[in-house]
Amino acid sequence: MPNYKIADIRFSYSFGSQELAERLLPYQCADSFAGIDLTLNESDTLDQRNYLTSGVLCEGVALCRKFSDRLTERFGGVLFHSAAVCVGRRAFLFAAPSGVGKTTHLRLLRARYGDRVRVINGDKPILRAVDDRMMVYGSPWQGKENDGENISALLAAVFILCRAQENDCRRISCYEALPFLVRQAAMPDSRNGKRGAMEFLDKMAAAADFFLLGAI
């Protein structure tokens, strides 16, 4: 069974879908240490089958969910729905529900900053608190644009995107940001998992600056 490493978490997994296996190829590692076992069982995939017909999507979503749950329950991290970019060693998140403008902002950032900006992940980067540092990692779940790479950087700021009458950016408190953070963080179903996610958001509040970015 091949071994993989995402956000410095090792796991073993055997794919049913070749397409998914190729998407995880950048995360394959040669270590013999197997790490956690993320083999999917019937109950992992059952929920996804209710609303997804594609087998590839089903397996991808189920694996994402299982990894995300373990990440939050055991490894002090969350999968955070946002576009993550880095400039040098510092990472910036652009968080918004689908359709509000994450992809547009990535395009604008690339146009403005060129090669200085790198996309860590266009849809679901992984955040982890490692040795008191808040790190942003790439993940294979890169959204419909499949934008991102297997790199990491230190979290500096979170921009919450919203539609507005005019272009505007203002700093907000972590309390004002909280409802958005709760909405964008992948929450496990279990009570312990949710507590782990909230403990993580508490650390995130201390580590990052938050901004509300309104765009026409």
Place this chain on the structure above:
Amino acid sequence: MKLKEGYMLTGFADKYIALATDDNADNAKAIVTLNRTGAFAWKLLETEITYEEAIGRLTEKYDAPEEALRADFNEFLETLRQHGLLDE
């Protein structure tokens, strides 16, 4: 009276927040921000308690005039009612 099931209290920055642990809870999107006193009152309401029992616990805990504590507690209960978090 008692808080509805399916919510949890957790620390966030310098405050406490209460949020749903069950996506199917009546008010799953509600996030209530509490200060230290609010968090103490929240914990009181996690088990069945009468209004007067709660006031008694608050007067034991805090060195403040009872009338002021009653006013603050009434306001707190009203906030919980507005969010649909209280079973009475």
